Amino acid sequence: MALTRIWGKDSMREQGAEGADGNARLTAAVGVVLLVALFVEGITILQVRQLITLHIFIGLVLIPLVALKFASTFYRFIRYYTNNPAYVRHGPPASLLRWTAPLLIIFTGALLATGVALLAVTPSRPGLILFAHKASFAIWFVLMAVHVLGHIKDAVVLSGWDWWPRADRARPRGKGQRRGLVVVSLVVGFALAVALLPIASPWTSRPIRHSGASQLGHPAVTIRDSSWP
């Protein structure tokens, strides 16, 4: 990626460059927050039955953050294709990332939409929705791995410039707004999760299913903690 091209000594003075720089910093900062949240979400998947409350909570927290990511990247897309000089100079993403980006957006949407849809069905009859949730996850995971590998360095460097004390190279305006947008999406996500968690009670209050017989004579020891087929 063209970090040096955009954030070279003189480029920030060029008209409009601040907008593209600020947009990239915002996109990167949201990416870092998403990376942390998705890591925790990934851990819950390993024992989804036991950690279902956390799984649903983090999943709901993700929604406004993902919406912000969609918004910032859509804005860059529009500015680029309407020939804004700063965004044209910033350039498109690298080829593989560029062509997988629409799929990443579609499958992220599908993953979150099917997750929310699961809250409307009972655990005993999830029908095709659970299958769709898992299938979209499988495809999404591959796309996400490519995305993270392609962007991790830029994500750390760019977001660091806005968030790390005394690291704000080139000082594009709007640092406070960018930070504010990330914080507000996190707060809205937490509020959404707190508000919607009660309707997930058929999933969260479900007893963990056990089967088999224990050596001590207790019922149940083989915990079915995953519903992969």
Ligand code: HEM
């Ligand atoms: C649900 C998760 C995510 C979605 C839907 C998403 C979506 C996108 C899209 C559509 C783009 C523009 C195309 C591109 O440059 O590849 C983008 C850019 C970017 N993403 Fe993500 N992303 C997600 C998570 C992440 C994560 C976890 C990171 C951290 C490594 C990250 C870091 C970045 C960076 C650094 C850019 C480029 C910013 C720029 O230079 O303008 N993203 N993202």
Ligand code: HEM
């Ligand atoms: C709105 C957010 C989300 C909600 C409400 C939600 C809800 C659920 C529910 C109710 C289950 C069924 C658990 C069971 O079978 O006992 C599930 C499973 C699963 N979820 Fe989510 N989810 C959300 C987001 C996500 C995200 C963001 C990911 C991936 C990063 C994900 C990946 C999975 C996977 C892989 C399973 C199957 C786990 C297994 O059976 O082993 N979900 N989710």
